Amino acid sequence: MLGVVLWSDASDRKAVIWCEDQGDLAYVNASDDVLWTDDFFDAGDLVQFDVELSHSMRLASNARLVIEKAGSALPDVLRQELNEMSKPQISAEIIPFVVPPKKAATITKPPKTARSPALSKSAPAG
Numbered sequence: 554m555l556g557v558v559l560w561s562d563a564s565d566r567k568a569v570i571w572c573e574d575q576g577d578l579a580y581v582n583a584s585d586d587v588l589w590t591d592d593f594f595d596a597g598d599l600v601q602f603d604v605e606l607s608h609s610m611r612l613a614s615n616a617r618l619v620i621e622k623a624g625s626a627l628p629d630v631l632r633q634e635l636n637e638m639s640k641p642q643i644s645a646e647i648i649p650f651v652v653p654p655k656k657a658a659t660i661t662k663p664p665k666t667a668r669s670p671a672l673s674k675s676a677p678a679g
Contacts, residue, residue: 554604557624563593570600570613571627579604579613594618597625
């Protein structure tokens with residue numbers, strides 16, 4: 554897998570990697586895994602590594618440098634995004650929905666209408 558180093562500590566030989574699959578971060582504990590040289594990964598380095606799941610954590614092993622400082626701005630960009638997300642969000646104006654009070658019901662009787670003469674005639678006798 555490929556990933557960009559977000560944080561590293563050269564003295565402890567540890568690093569945190571943002572993985573290309575956008576899944577959980579991977580952790581490097583290189584005490585046994587990486588040759589002991591003066592160089593170690595720096596934030597922004599593009600690395601290739603094998604990943605395994607251990608105790609619900611992704612562990613990177615066999616990590617090797619692909620491109621030095623390839624994503625050097627990434628840690629700062631992520632930190633800035635986090636700061637932006639923590640600011641209060643401006644939302645749309647909320648307009649209250651007010652139900653007008655009910656008026657007292659008034660019962661009105663329909664007006665009386667005169668009966669049509671045709672209806673008042675009785676049926677012809679037969």
